[in-house]
Structure formats: C-alpha cells, structure tokens
Amino acid sequence: MVVVGRLFRLLLALVLAAVFVVAGLAALYSVRWSRNLPDYRALDSLTLGAVTRVYARDGTTLGTLVPKLGDASVSRTLVQLDEISPYMIAAIVSNEDRRFFEHYGLDPYGIARQFRRLSQKEDLQGGSTLTNQLVKNTLLENYQSARTPERKFKEWLLSVQVERNFTKEEILQDYLNIIYWGDGGPVELYGIYSAAQAYFGKTPKQLTLAESAYLTTLVPGPGKYYPRYAEQRLFMKTLLARMVEDGWVTQAQADAAWAEKLQPRGWKVSYDASGGIKAARLVDRSATYLKAVTSARAPHFMQQVEQELVRRFGRDKVYGSGGLKVYTTLDPQVQSAVENASRTARVPAGTTLAAVVSDPYTGDVLGMVGQKLVGNAPPADWNNAAQGQRQIGSTIKPLLYTTALSTGATQLDRYDDSPISFPCPSCEGGKYEPKDFEGEMTGRTMTLREALDRSLNLPTVRLADKIGLQTFFGKLRELNLPPNDGTGLAAALGAVETTPVKLAAAYAPFVNGGTYRTPRYITRVTGARGELLYDSAGQQNTAHRVWSPQVAWLGLDMIKGVVYDLGTRQGGFSEPARIDGWTVGGKTGTSTGPKDLWFVGVNPYYVGAVWIGRQQGGSMPTNLYSGVWAPPVWHDMMVGALRGKAVRNFAEPPGITYSAHPDRGPYTRVKVALLDPRYSAAADTAVDQDPQTPQYREASLPGAIPDTVLINLDQRTSRIATEFTPPDQIVQRRVPVEQLPAFAPDPNPQPLQEQKPDPAALKSSSGITDGVPNAPKN
Numbered sequence: 054m055v056v057v058g059r060l061f062r063l064l065l066a067l068v069l070a071a072v073f074v075v076a077g078l079a080a081l082y083s084v085r086w087s088r089n090l091p092d093y094r095a096l097d098s099l100t101l102g103a104v105t106r107v108y109a110r111d112g113t114t115l116g117t118l119v120p121k122l123g124d125a126s127v128s129r130t131l132v133q134l135d136e137i138s139p140y141m142i143a144a145i146v147s148n149e150d151r152r153f154f155e156h157y158g159l160d161p162y163g164i165a166r167q168f169r170r171l172s173q174k175e176d177l178q179g180g181s182t183l184t185n186q187l188v189k190n191t192l193l194e195n196y197q198s199a200r201t202p203e204r205k206f207k208e209w210l211l212s213v214q215v216e217r218n219f220t221k222e223e224i225l226q227d228y229l230n231i232i233y234w235g236d237g238g239p240v241e242l243y244g245i246y247s248a249a250q251a252y253f254g255k256t257p258k259q260l261t262l263a264e265s266a267y268l269t270t271l272v273p274g275p276g277k278y279y280p281r282y283a284e285q286r287l288f289m290k291t292l293l294a295r296m297v298e299d300g301w302v303t304q305a306q307a308d309a310a311w312a313e314k315l316q317p318r319g320w321k322v323s324y325d326a327s328g329g330i331k332a333a334r335l336v337d338r339s340a341t342y343l344k345a346v347t348s349a350r351a352p353h354f355m356q357q358v359e360q361e362l363v364r365r366f367g368r369d370k371v372y373g374s375g376g377l378k379v380y381t382t383l384d385p386q387v388q389s390a391v392e393n394a395s396r397t398a399r400v401p402a403g404t405t406l407a408a409v410v411s412d413p414y415t416g417d418v419l420g421m422v423g424q425k426l427v428g429n430a431p432p433a434d435w436n437n438a439a440q441g442q443r444q445i446g447s448t449i450k451p452l453l454y455t456t457a458l459s460t461g462a463t464q465l466d467r468y469d470d471s472p473i474s475f476p477c478p479s480c481e482g483g484k485y486e487p488k489d490f491e492g493e494m495t496g497r498t499m500t501l502r503e504a505l506d507r508s509l510n511l512p513t514v515r516l517a518d519k520i521g522l523q524t525f526f527g528k529l530r531e532l533n534l535p536p537n538d539g540t541g542l543a544a545a546l547g548a549v550e551t552t553p554v555k556l557a558a559a560y561a562p563f564v565n566g567g568t569y570r571t572p573r574y575i576t577r578v579t580g581a582r583g584e585l586l587y588d589s590a591g592q593q594n595t596a597h598r599v600w601s602p603q604v605a606w607l608g609l610d611m612i613k614g615v616v617y618d619l620g621t622r623q624g625g626f627s628e629p630a631r632i633d634g635w636t637v638g639g640k641t642g643t644s645t646g647p648k649d650l651w652f653v654g655v656n657p658y659y660v661g662a663v664w665i666g667r668q669q670g671g672s673m674p675t676n677l678y679s680g681v682w683a684p685p686v687w688h689d690m691m692v693g694a695l696r697g698k699a700v701r702n703f704a705e706p707p708g709i710t711y712s713a714h715p716d717r718g719p720y721t722r723v724k725v726a727l728l729d730p731r732y733s734a735a736a737d738t739a740v741d742q743d744p745q746t747p748q749y750r751e752a753s754l755p756g757a758i759p760d761t762v763l764i765n766l767d768q769r770t771s772r773i774a775t776e777f778t779p780p781d782q783i784v785q786r787r788v789p790v791e792q793l794p795a796f797a798p799d800p801n802p803q804p805l806q807e808q809k810p811d812p813a814a815l816k817s818s819s820g821i822t823d824g825v826p827n828a829p830k831n
Contacts, residue, residue, distance in 0.1 A: 104131055105377040107358055109385050110417075110576070115350050118359050118371060130246040134226040137245055137257040140265040142225065143301035148269045148292050150183040151299060154221055184212040187228045229257075234268070235275030242275070252317050262306060263313040266292050282320055282333045351388050353423035353436040354381070357574050365587065366578075376581025382417035382574055387659070390693025391420035398665075398686045400425060401650075401677055405668050407437035408686060409553045410661040410694055413561035416570030416595070418554065419659070420694070424668075435668070438553045443649045443664055445556055446547035446642030446679070447508045449534075451615075452559065453545050454505055454513075455608030456528045457520050459600050459738035464502040464611060464725045465715065468512035470495045475518075475542065478773075478797045487514050487546065490643075490678070502714065502725055505611055506618045506625060508641070510546050517545035523741040531599045532559040532569055547644055553662040560653050561660045563612060563638065566706060567605035571595040602706035603728055603735035609703060610726035612638035612655070623719050626680030630654055630688050634700055639687065641679040646672035652683035657701045659694055663687045708732030772797065 107115040117130050134142070146153050181189070188211045215224065233241070234248035242248055245257045248268050253260065260268070270288040293307040302310075311328040323331045358381055362371050371377065387410050400406055405425040411418050423436030435441070458464070471494065477485035488494070489510050504512035517525055525545065526536050534551050536544045551559075558572050578587040600608065616638055619625030626641045630652060639654025650665040650673075663683045667673065708729045714720040728736060765774040 105362070105371050105379065107355060107379045107381060109350075109381060109383045109388075110419075111385060112380075113385060115355060115381065115383065118355070118362070130244065131230045132244075132246050132257055134222055134229075137226075137229060138260040138265055140262040140302075141229070141245060141257060141260050141268065143296055143299075144262075144265045144269040144292060145229065145272075146183070146225075147296045147299050147301060149186070149272065150181075151295075153183050153225070156182060182212065183228050184215055184224055187224060187231065188212050188215060190231055190233070191227075232272060233275065234271060254318060261313065262293075262302060262310040263289070263315050266296075266310060267315060267317060282317070282322065282335070283330050286330060350385070351383055351421065352432065353438060354383055354388070354418070354421045354574070356423075356434075356436055357418070357421075357439055361574055362578070377586070378579045379575060380577040382412075382415075382419060382576055384419040384694075386696070387420035387694045389420075390696075391422050391690045392426055393693055394686050394690035395422045395424075395426040396428070397689065398425065400665050400682060401673050403667060404665055404673065405437065406663065406665045406686065407441060407553045408661065408663045408690055409438045409557050410659050410690060411554075411557050411561065411572060412658075413564040413655065413660040416558065416561070416573045417576075418572050418574055420690075421554070433668075437664060437668070441552055441664070442550040443552070443666060444547055444550050444644035445534075446644040446649060446651055448556060448640050448642035448651045448653045449545070449547050449549055450505055450508065450513055451563075451608060451612050451640050452528065452532065452534070453517055453525055454501060454611055455563075455600060455604060456525050456738065457501070457516050458607045458611075458728075459528075459604040459736050460520050460524065460740050461733075461736045462501070462516075462520070463727055464607065465500050465712065465727070467498045467500055468504060468515045469498050470504065470509050470511045471497075473511055473514060476773075477541075485542065487511065487542070500714065500716065500725075502611065502614055502618070502723075503716065503720070505640075506615055508615075508626065513545050514542050517542055521740055524738065527741060528599065528738070531597070532562075533571070534559055547642060553664050556651075556653055557660050557662040560612075560639075560655055560662075562599050562605050563609040564655045564657070564660060564703065565605075566602040566704070567598055567600035568596045569599045601735040601737060603708045603732050604738075606703075606706055606709055607726050607728065609638055609655070612640055614638075614723065614725075615640050616654075618723055619719055621680070626678070627652070627654075627684050629680070630684040632656070632688060632692060632695070635695065636702060637691070639684070641683060643677075643679040647675070647677050647679075648672050650677065650679040650683050652679060652687045654684075654687050654691070656691060656695065657703050658698055659691065661687055661691060661694075663690075708735055 105118045107118065109115055219227075230244045230246075232245070233243055234245075234251070235242045242251050245268075248271075249255050249257045249260055249264075252268060253264050255264070266289045267285070270285055270292055290311065293302075293310055296302045297304050297307050312324075312326075313328075314322070314324050316322055319335055319337045320333060321336045322333045325331055358379060359371070362377070362379060366377075391408050391410055395406060395408060398406060407423050408421070409418060410420040421436075421438045422432070423438040423440070424432035426432055437443075470489070472486065472488075475485040477483060487510050490508070493509075494511060495507075495509070499507075499509075499512065501512070501516065504516075522542065522544070529536055529544075529549065533555055534549055536549050540548050554572050558570065562569055573589060575587065576589045577585070580586050599605075613636065615625070616627045616630055619628075621628045627639055630637060630639050635656055637654055637656045639652055642651035642653070643649070648666055648671065651663065653662040654660070663686045665679075665682050665686070708731065710727050710729045711724045712727055714723040714725050767774040
C-alpha cells in the first residue's frame, strides 16, 4: 500500500510538472505570438466610406476601383447588410456558424469538436466561426490559411478583439463582402455582390431562397460550380433542412425553394415536378465572367483612371484609407457609341481593335475600348488604346504636310511622283529607294493636295527631304510622337510607333487652332471628408502651341480634302468616313506587312482614332489596307457620339484665302485654302536643316547617271563628310553606288566629341522600308 501511495504521488508530481511546463510554454508562445498582432481596426477599411468610387462626367457611377491580391484582380464592390437578401444572411449563418449570435468570436462546441477529431486522428474541419474566417481572410491573409498553432492562436485572439469592438451586424456585413466565391475570369470573385452578379446576374437584394442556398453551398469550395451541379444540389437540400431546423424559414418555404427551377449562369438544367434533376449540362464555362462587377462600365478607361490615381496619390490612399470620389472625363453617350461600333465592327480574321474619342479643345478622353468587343463578354485586360505601341503608317503624313505649310509651303506646291534614291550605307545595296504602295507610281508632277489625297510616298519623301528631318522631328516631339532612334526619311512614311490615344491627341490641333493638350482622364478628386485633393481646373495648363491658327486651318483643309476630294473609285481611301450632314477630316494608315490598319479623324466636336491589327503583332494578309476596314468603324462611333448634337462647322480663323485647284478632273470644283499674304508671319516654323542634307538623284530624269550618286566628301579622309568636317574641307564627288559603303564616315573623327548619328544613314530601324512592293499606301 505504501508503495502504491508513493507511486501515485510520483505520478501526480509528474502530471503537475507537465502541466506547469505546458502552461509555461503556452504562456511563452502566447506572449511571443501576441506581440506582432495585426491591428483589428484595419477592418474599418471595409466600411463603405473607404471605397474609392469613380464617376463619369455626368455624375453617374462608373464603379469602384479593384485592388489586387498578388497578380489577381479582386472584385470587391461592397454592399451594406440591408442591401443583401435576408435569405442569403440566414443561409450563411446556418451553414457556416449556427451559433454566430450566441458566441463571442470563439465557439466552445466547435473547438471541442476539433480537439475530439484531433485525438481520433481525423481531419480538422468545421470549427471556425464567421468571425474566425473574417480575421483569417483579412487580418491574417499573409499566413495563406496555414494550419499552424501560431496562426490559430492569433486568429482566436483577434476574433475576441473584433467581437468586443464591432457589432454582429458589422462582422456579418464584412464577412459577406470579403468571402471568396470563385474564379470570375478577368477577376477573382470576392464578396456577395460579385457572386450574385456572376452566378445569377442579380443584385444581392434580389436573391431568392434557392439562389441564396446555392451560393452558400459554394463557399467551402467554389470550384464545385463547374463540373458537379447535381452533387451540389444535394448540399442545398441539407442546408434548406438545417434552415428550417434553425427557424430561419418554414418547411413550406424550403419546399418551394427546392422546387424552384434554378438555372445558375452557364448551366442548362431541367427538373421534374418535385425538384429532382432530370438533366444538367454545363453549356458555357465562361458564363461566370463578369461583364462589369468591378466597374460597371468602360473597364479599359477605368484602368487608366486607376493608374493615374495610384501615380498621383499612392496605393494606400486609393485602396487603404480610401473614401475617394473620382470624377472623370468619360462621356456615357460617347462611350456607348465607341462600344457599339466595336461590337458591330467588321475586322479581318484573327485581329482585334482599339478605338478612342477625345475632346480636341480640352484633351479629355471621352470614350475608349482597348479590344474588339464581342457581345457582352468582358474584354481582355490589355488595353490597345493606351498601351499598344503600333506603327502608324500614313496617318503621319498630315503632320508632315502641315509642318511644311508652317514653313511657307502651300497645298499647290508641286512634287514629282517618280523614282528617287538616297545614299544609305546601312541599306541593302547602299541606297534607300522608297516606292508607292504596290508600285502604284503615277510618274507625273502633282500638287501636295493630291499627293496627300492619294497617300503617295514618293512626293512625301521629297517633301520631308525639302523641309529637313530635324524640322519635322521637332514638330513630332511637340506632338508627343517622338521618332524612334535612328529613324531616317522612312519616318515620313510612318516608321513611328505610338498609341491610339496619343495619335488622336496629335490630330486635335487641327480642330482647336493649333494647340496640343495632353490626354486627360480625371477632372476632380475629393477625399473621405469631402476635401478637394485634385482639380484639373487649378492645375498648370499643359497646352502648348504647335502651329498658328492659320496653319492649323490649312492642315485641317488638307485632311478634309482626304475625305471628300476623291471617292473610292477615284483612288481615295477615306470615303467611308463621311457622315451625312457633317464635315469631317481624317487620314488612313497602313503599316508595312500590313501589320496595322488605322484611321484618325476629326469633326467639329471630337477627334478619334481607330486601330485594327493582331493582338500579338505580326502581318495580316497582304491584300489588306486600311481604307476598307478602319474608316467604317470611325464613322459608326462618331455617328453615335454626335447623335443629338447641334450641327456646327469648324471655326475658321482670319487670314485664309481660297483658290481653285489648278488641275481638272476630280479637282474641278475643289477649293484649296491658302495663307493670306498679309498673314505670312503665321507660317512661323524655321527650317532646321540637317547637319548634312541627304543627296539624292532623280532616277527618271533625262541625263541622270543611273549607277552613280553625288556625295559630300571630307578631303582629309576621303570619306563622307560629317558634322565635324570643316566647310572648307568638303568637296562633292560622284561615285558608283556599289562603291558607296567604302566611303562610310570615319568611325573616329577628330576632334573627339560625342558623335551624332550620320543623317545619311536613312534606313529605318523599325522595319518600314518602302523599297518593298507593299510599302505604306494610305
């Protein structure tokens, strides 16, 4: 007996020692784990007052901004509890936390059940309260649901803090706004608003009991939606019975919900009279893609607004403290017009498009699509309108011609449409020989007006050579279209890359009297307390003058001629852009390949650009050119944008005279705008001559030597002269074309200074060389 007593005391001592050790370790880890607890007050950021809301220019809501979790866009349009169906609230509580209104963040029954399952070596499940899940998915999100003692301890401790500081209604509202409901395609579905829209096309308030039960059974594993509707149906039956048991609904309501012929989006289900499934087929796996959960309208425009806000205020301000109200430039009527034109547009197989409409007087972007829209399917994220850098082809020609007019040239100046050759040591054969599209050379002299109407390359290159590339490039930089490094005369034919948004902005000076304005998306931003954070009216004016009003009008007159002088049968390309009752102007563009099809145009209210091409880049069929494809899209979107507008004309400045076009035929009735001699100072662009003017030969002129070219030589080196060659050391020599590479400039000229690119190197680094048969036509 004594031995038994001693053994009992020894065991008791060991048990007490173990208890103290465990308690000590628990206390130690508890102190350590509690030191770095997240601040539970961060849940305040889920309140509706913290949401950044975006509005169109008429004050209607565009949507709320979408944060990202990693690389995934997250749909979190927050709603208040009274904006959610009571059936949805009841179903969530019954399914996820039946004692939600009785506990204080921790459910003793659930915890005991977990310990019992743990002791029996069973999987842990079903022990978390709604408060636990809310904490896990927000404050402890960085743990990525890891099942560790530290994460669970912090979850319990934070749950108690949350329960002490928030009402049950606030906790339930937050939970319903953050819970994950599956993959919505362009976005991840978070929150009841996203789920209701994605699965049933309804608001949370409109959900029926059957729909609420279905959505609730998805919470533990949203992936079950796709392949197993029949199996999911059994979970609904169990939940409805539980809701009756808990007193949320009557048996009659549950029976009616079971008999409801539920059709989750994407499924085609037939039922028998008792609610059993006769057949269930998933007919559209993309059906849960949201047309507009995160932003009800204009997703690509919203991307630009979001980027601008983050750049200006930072992510914490936009997504964290939030509460911002953002007023944008978007015009709902214009946006609808652009979207409708995109949906109905006829484009070559395998291509997409981008389109934008802006206000030429303010720079405001009024409507935008970055992809070809197909029905109500959401577009891909990539925004070709603002992100896609594409070669602009002949849409650059009006900018060149207007630059020439600003130096004193006129529309009636005549240039040859005949072969021409430039020395180019880096080009194949040592020369650059542009050609008209598909070799359609007229072989005659014509006015600049006709050369632009027909979009001919040979007169265009001669004009660029005449005014000098530096003069032209200077204007391109003023229009925010800087040429690519190393680009030579091919830039005059479109060897420049930019976006539709920027190209439309470059055409705006034709309408507004010669002033360039940076594209704008946001007009005003206010904070959570209504304080003004940004107002475009109070910002420094970004406008600057590119051309005088008179020169801008001359350029406008030329692009109006492009649309109206020649019909399609007469060799024009822009007839489809004409709008009954309105005067418009514009220009097509087709890059080599062809890879890109463009139309950029103006009317008295708007400027707009349309681009068509392959998303991944690359050539389309060789028989395509822009006039067939892009102008009709521009026409359709402008017709919608102008609907209801009072018809008006462009505002003509003083100092303009008109003259009949000297040529007959289609030009018999054409009047050409000219600068009044009394306003000659309006042509105020100084010609900035290139350091070495490219020499060329007229291959079609009588007496021309076909196999030689005239060059400037540095007598000291017997090589092509550079900017370092003293004028008295330059001599002209005619040399055989095939020997031209031997005369390349000295790579180490004296004095040793920073060497500029040799302007004789005229090959385009971007690949547009009109020496090929399919050079840009329009």
